[in-house]
Amino acid sequence: MRDADFFRRWMVATTAAVERESDRLTELDSPIGDADHGSNLLRGFTAVRAALNKDTPATPGGVLLLAGRTLISTVGGASGPLYGTLLRRAGKDLGDAAEVSDEDLRQALDAAVGAVASLGGAAPGDKTMLDALLPGIAALGTSYRAAADAADGGALATVPMQAHKGRASYLGERSIGHQDPGATSSALLLGALADVADGVL
Structure with missing residues (x-):
């Protein structure tokens, strides 16, 4: 079972990952x-970490x-609403339970991706982002690490794709x-979740 501290550590680990990769995310977004993208997410997740340090639910x-x-209120462009919706919907689905199972989280994330x-x-x-989230969430039933690996593979698989949504579609x-x-x-995001679940962070 996973408690609030597990989820706090997940968000903190995600912030650290965004800090580490923000320049690369911006480089990918440039063409x-x-x-x-990197600077927007860095601002948003830094605010998330600050909010959780101030008062963890x-x-x-x-x-x-x-x-x-916090992401919706601090991140501009499409990233804030999309990531904010992802996390808010998952949180809503988890409800008021003090602890949740891995299957509870998988189901909540599945609904959130929808x-x-x-x-x-x-x-x-x-x-x-769906091209990483969908295979990642599908693999959560196997393990958190499998989910992270599937999401990484999904991200790489976007290289030969033609964009049909968002600014890239233009x-x-x-x-x-x-x-x-x-x-x-x-x-x-899913890599940070796997690191926390595996005790790496």
Whole structure:
């Protein structure tokens, strides 16, 4: 069973991963986006960490709700609403339970990814964060590490895709050959989850 501290450590580990990879995320965003994905997420998750250090909610759902609200209020562009929706919906699904099972989390994240897809109007293969999240969540039933590896593979698989959603879609065929920054940052989120679950962080 996973308590609120596990989820707090997940968000802190995600912040550290974004800090480490923010320049790379911006580099990936430069040819197909606004060149601000890394800086936007860094600002947002730094605010999440500060909010959790100030007052960590007592439940897993509460941690994710706070994280989601913070991202929506601090991150510009599409990233804030999309990541905020992901975490808020998962938190809402987890409810007020003091501890949740791994299966509870898998089901909550599955519902959350569905909410992100509805918000963005994207589908698998559109070269978006869904291309990392969907295989990652599907592999959660195996293990957290399998989920992280599947998300990494999904992010890499966006390179030959043509973008059909988001700013990259404006480039048409010129979006081919670039790894999607949103899929890449989504893989960081699941990688941080695996590190915390494995006791690495």
